[in-house]
Every structure is written in C-alpha cells, then in structure tokens.
Amino acid sequence: MRNDKRDKLRSKKVIFLTEKLPYFTVESLRGIEKDKNYLKILLSRYSKRRKTIRLKRGLYVTKNFINDAQAKGIFSSYLKFLANIIYYPSYPSLEYILYKHNILTEIPVNFTLITTNKTAKFTTEVGNFFYHKIKISSHI
Numbered sequence: 641m642r643n644d645k646r647d648k649l650r651s652k653k654v655i656f657l658t659e660k661l662p663y664f665t666v667e668s669l670r671g672i673e674k675d676k677n678y679l680k681i682l683l684s685r686y687s688k689r690r691k692t693i694r695l696k697r698g699l700y701v702t703k704n705f706i707n708d709a710q711a712k713g714i715f716s717s718y719l720k721f722l723a724n725i726i727y728y729p730s731y732p733s734l735e736y737i738l739y740k741h742n743i744l745t746e747i748p749v750n751f752t753l754i755t756t757n758k759t760a761k762f763t764t765e766v767g768n769f770f771y772h773k774i775k776i777s778s779h780i
Contacts, residue, residue, distance in 0.1 A: 651682050659704045663725055666698050693765045695726055723751050726762050727771050730755040
C-alpha cells in the first residue's frame with residue numbers, strides 16, 4: 641500500500657514536470673528519477689494510456705503539450721522544430737515548403753525532409769516524418 645502511494649506520487653511528478661516541455665528523453669528525467677528502468681516502464685504505460693507520445697526510442701512528448709500547440713495555432717511550427725529533433729540535421733523540403741508559400745492549399749499529412757544522414761522514416765502519433773539523404777556537393 642505504501643509503495644502504491646509513493647509510485648503514484650513519483651509518476652505524477654514526472655508527468656507534471658514534462659507537460660510544458662516540447663520533448664523530453666528518458667535521460668533528461670534522470671535528475672528527478674534515478675531509476676532508469678522505472679522511467680522506461682512509466683513512459684511505456686503513459687504511452688499506452690495516451691498521456692505521452694513516443695516519437696522514437698527514448699524521445700517523448702506529452703499529449704497535453706500537443707493539445708496546447710494545436711490550440712495556440714503553433715502546431716505546424718512545432719512539427720518543423722520536432723522534425724529536426726527526431727533526426728538531426730534535417731531540413732524541411734517538398735510539400736512543407738510548398739504549403740508554407742501557399743502553393744499547396746492542403747496541410748501536408750507527411751513531413752518530408754532532407755538530411756545528410758542515411759534515409760529514415762519515423763511514424764508517430766503526431767505525424768509521419770520521411771528523411772531523404774542528399775549528397776553535399778563539393779562544387780559550391
């Protein structure tokens with residue numbers, strides 16, 4: 641019984657402290673909770689309950705932060721920011737740029753980006769992120 645109360649307080653503390661963060665990692669929470677395995681289990685449970693969203697292994701955002709970004713009308717800018725956090729370095733391209741310059745009228749469902757790293761894809765609850773490798777030209 642005593643551990644149940646303690647665990648509830650620990651878990652509430654984690655969610656309370658992460659609600660206003662644009663993203664967080666398991667490692668960034670180690671300052672408030674030393675037990676890394678406990679954090680992984682907690683975040684997995686919160687993802688199942690849809691309190692947190694797993695962006696990729698070890699990278700999360702709270703559902704409340706996403707809802708706030710949508711309510712404030714900054715969700716598109718947040719996705720642009722997030723795309724570079726998920727896979728660094730990356731740069732928006734294709735549909736996103738066309739949309740931003742009012743060439744496309746529909747909001748893109750997928751984020752297409754370019755990177756100097758290998759091609760990658762991340763499917764998350766907040767969107768799909770497609771990263772395409774480009775070569776850096778030596779003829780600049």
